[in-house]
Amino acid sequence: MAKLLFKLGRWSFHRKWIVIVLWLAILAGMAGAAFSFQKPFSNQFSIGGTPSIDALYTLQENFPDAGNPADAASVNVVFVAPEGELLSDPENFAAIDAVIDYLDDNLVDITDTERFGNPVEVSPALQESVIEQTTSQGLPEETALEDAANLAMISDDGTIGYTTFTIDVESSMDVTQEQRDTVTAAMDQGRELGIEVEAGGAGFGDPIEVKASSELVGLVVAFVVLIATFGSLTAAGLPILTAVIGVGIGALAITVATAFVELNNITPVLAVMIGLAVGIDYALFILSRYRAERRRMPADDAAGMAVGTAGSAVVFAGVTVIIALAALTIVDIGFLTAMGLSAAFTVLVAVFIALTFIPALLGVLGDRVFEAKVPGLAGNPVRRGGKRRRGRTLGNRWVSVVRRFPGLVMAVVVLGLGAMATPVLQMELALPSDSTSNFDTTQRKSADIMAEGFGEGVNAPFLVIIDAHNVDLDSPALQPLITAQTSIAQQSGTELDAQAAASTSSFLYTVGQLQLVNGVKHAQLIEINDDSTAAQILVTPVHGPDDPLTTETATALRTQAEQIADATGVEVGMTGLTAVQMDITERLAGAMPIYLGIVVGLAIFLLLGVFRSVLVPLVAGLGFLLSVGAAFGLTVLVWQEGLWDLVNTPAPLISFMPIFLIGVTFGLAMDYQVFLVTRMREHYIALQQQSAASTDPNDPVRISTMDAVEESTVVGFTRGARVVTAAALIMIAVFIAFIDQPLPFIQIFGFALGAGVFFDAFFVRMSLVPATMFLMRGASWWIPAWLDRLIPRLDIEGTELEKEWEQRQAAKKAHREQMDKVTS
Structure with a gap:
């Protein structure tokens, strides 16, 4: 794949205007199609296939x-x-x-x-x-x-x-x-x-309102971080430009999709949030690699090498994110599927933009891409003519600390994130309702007043539907009620239809049985249809809609309904807004293990193919669990428990937040794992292939007293830490900016995703991962021979590409020397 991407990068560099015009044409075409065919976004969250919907x-x-x-x-x-x-x-x-x-x-x-x-x-x-x-x-x-x-x-x-x-x-x-x-x-x-x-x-x-300011705030912060990373206004603008174009195409495509399917108006918001974050990061990785490669090769080869190496990692990371988002379809909830697929498509566009549009822009700008330098940043001299500062980077200093105290770092990260994750045990999930609205809203005040005057259960009624078309006329449970109706009919001199008598008896029997369920305040028959074949029963629980005891009551009601159906032959179903919300929450909880198994399992398999190591993928997966657990814990503390009164109204978290957060965070976590550990493996392979201690004798971080694993960890971390740090800060800024949105669940998403990236990037990838490699030493890159043969090889480091390029350069040099001899 690296060789193919190398060719794509060089082609895009040389055919720059074709690439640029093509992408701008796609953007314009999508805009025209959206304008011509779009239909209004829906305010509804489509669901189906749950007992309450049935x-x-x-x-x-x-x-x-x-x-x-x-x-x-x-x-x-x-x-x-x-x-x-x-x-x-x-x-x-x-x-x-x-x-x-x-x-x-x-x-x-x-x-x-x-x-x-x-x-x-x-x-x-x-x-x-x-x-x-x-x-x-x-x-x-x-x-x-x-x-x-x-x-x-x-x-x-x-x-x-x-x-x-x-x-x-x-x-x-x-x-x-x-x-x-x-x-x-x-x-x-x-x-x-x-x-x-x-x-x-x-x-x-x-x-439902969406503010455009969040994207703007995220872009401004990202631009500042990029300036600090590259020390150049021009270079800082390229990732922003490409990300905006990619997100624009993605959002417009989602708008075009409304002509064919119904989408709610939150779908593009989450796609834009994720698309901006990954779009900027992917362009940053390729541009940073280009700058490093440009020091030793021509511009077109540097562009190709950047796309072949960093671009390979971008493809792998993008595929991981896309898998995590697309796998949300297994939950089989319409609006969640639409959100996942829309965001996945936007990430796909971001990958292709980074692989082609960035090298095309490099072809246009040439060496001017790193002009407009900002004094004092990224090694730029403070004054014109001043000396460029050289020395150990902050990343090199940090990995040296980790190397000295790997056990301590590992213990602090594991115990710290583990402790941070403990509030997850108290996590409560619900869908938005009046009872969870902000305290200062009239909706919340009305719900609280209703609960005060009529009991909490008045805000969480259940509607039980009885279909008695197939009622058992000979049901022993119904005979006392049928006999009573027959007696009343005889006394009044009216004729009693056996079917109607059995149906009515089943309605009354059901009311009596439901009234016995623990947590039910009252059950009453409120309507019978014209032919007495169906009835509605209003069940008022004791507790409110966001109380876990109400969920227990709902479960008990359904268990009782099954017993009623067995005893009488009728069909009993439960619906209403509260029941629908609970069914969604239950389905999401049930899908979580399957979802985790698919996403985490597939990603670990891919990591095995990339790094040819057992330990690296395991640490990646376990580290993710720690970081996402800590993110959940902090989110529960702040948004549910009201830590330090940071939020207006603490309330249960929205039901689909956990599965969506896990999917997105896992995909992004693998990004940093790939980009950071790839640089380590590059150096490790180089050391393995050469008898010399280092492929670069002038490397400022070369420490000859280290073994191969230690040196590759230090060198790889030093080379990748700055870019990974910048990428993480950009992603955190983009996510946190969405806390400014008026909708609480988008605020929670922004906060939780930002926290997840923070814990994963800085605690797991930049602390736990190098610490485990220092501790395990040679075992870090161990893989059983049978597993090595079984798993396909995925060369995203570009090792073969590098070797092929060096061989071509050597051949060219030899040819020039030969020609010089001939001409001389």
């Missing part, structure tokens, strides 16, 4: 007019009376009426208005209706009173009330800003009249 299909089949309760644009408006007063007091009653009237007059197309109105009036009427309907079905009055109390819209002390309705749009994400503004204006009406009014619900969530 239950939704059952609901829609049996209740065609029911809509989708998991995606309905429902709004709760909550009222709180001033201290010492009741909502029924005349002034407060009038204030509530003002809010209701404003909503009724200005908010068109509202549905599900059975509980819409002044709760002081609507609640008693609703409860009376429930009691009448329940007792008419032959149920005990005690059950009727409990059902009515569970649907109360006024708290027991009369100080808290609420009304609810649904905005008639396709989904909760389609609510317009104008509709939100109408609800806000109605709330202001009540507040001006002296009562507290808050609103929440899926139909009154904050719109």
Whole structure:
């Protein structure tokens, strides 16, 4: 591969204008296609194949007019009376009426208005209706009173009330800003009249907004780091330029894809975040290698050699990242698959841009690429005509410290990152809801008020769907209820249909069984379809949506549902927003071991082929677990536990953060592993192939008292540390800049990815890896003969390429000398 990339680099260098025009044409073509064919990004996160979604299909089949309760644009408006007063007091009653009237007059197309109105009036009427309907079905009055109390819209002390309705749009994400503004204006009406009014619900969530400033901040910091790395404004601008073009193509391609598939508007944000980080880093590695090679070879060969060596590492690292992102498809959750594939495509573009566009720009600029030097940086003299500073680099000093105390460094890293990872044991996962919104939002206030007035479970209802088409007429569990219905029918002189009697009995039986589940506050039958073949049961848990006990209750409800189905022959499913969110969390947790096995296993296999070593891939994999564990731990401490009050509202982490963080961080961790250890292996192979102690007698870091492993570790680390440090700082800056985004889960992603790169680059790759090599010495590059024969060779160091180039140079030199003799 290195030889092929060498040819590609030289070709791009010599055919610079073809390459440049081609990439700019692709960018323009993508822009034109995006403008012509794009469709709006969706605000929805597509999912499917979970038990709660299957239950939704059952609901829609049996209740065609029911809509989708998991995606309905429902709004709760909550009222709180001033201290010492009741909502029924005349002034407060009038204030509530003002809010209701404003909503009724200005908010068109509202549905599900059975509980819409002044709760002081609507609640008693609703409860009376429930009691009448329940007792008419032959149920005990005690059950009727409990059902009515569970649907109360006024708290027991009369100080808290609420009304609810649904905005008639396709989904909760389609609510317009104008509709939100109408609800806000109605709330202001009540507040001006002296009562507290808050609103929440899926139909009154904050719109998804993305700020463009994060990318700009990341680019500015990256530019500063690049200036410090190269000491040149021109060289610092090239990685920024190529990354922006690559990300532009990737983002526009994602926009074009909306013409064919539905994508949510977060998809391009994550692709841009990752694409910018890797795009700058890949260009940095190739440009840095070009500068080193330019000292000993012509510009075109230097460009080819940079692409053949550093470019090989870029290809390997890019493939690792792409595998990690594309493997998210195994979770089989639509929006996560779209995010992974979109980001993977953007990384793919970044790889090709780095391999071709960078050498093309080098062909245009020539030796001017490192002009516009900044005095005092990257070894530049402070004043014109001053001497260039030479001496031991910071990287060389650090690896010398690690060499002196490898055991201590290893212990500090392992124990330190291990301790940092311990908060992961308390990690809680959930999807965004009113109960996890920031404390200062009206959505969070409404959820807290509802929990205070009606119990925490009011924010986490489950909807159980019973399909009784195949009910067992002879079920022993249903016979007492069927007998009771038969007796009532005989007393009233009506004819009882056996199928209907069994179906109704299964509904009542299910309610009774669900009521027995631990953690259930109340279960009640709320609707039966026209032919009595299906029913809906509202189950209110004791605890809130983000409480782990609610998850336990959901699991127990499903276990009970299976027992009910076995006993009666009916199909029982559970859905609703809370159930859907829990199913997503459960599926993600279940997919995690498979995902880790695929990504980590394949990457370790590839590393075995690259480094021909057992220890190096194992250290790479174990080190990754330490760094990602520490990143998780710090994220839990800050965003979930509220360490030092650094975040406004500590809350459970978003459910798909762990698997996405693991995938991205693992891919990026392998980047640094490859770029750093490749330089070590290059020197080690050179020492093995030559009898001399060093291939470069003028090498300033050459230490003759070292063995081959020690020297290759020191030399390779010294040569690669500066670039890897710059790459890590750039990536951290790009990720951390996204903490400025308004969406909490993007903030958490930015923070967690930045922390993951920080721990992995500086603690694992630049400390643990050299420490283990110093400790293991010759075992560092050991591989069993049978495994060496089994695993394919992947020459990303370009050893054969270097040898071939040197042979060509020697042949050219010999030819020139011969020609000189002939002419003389």
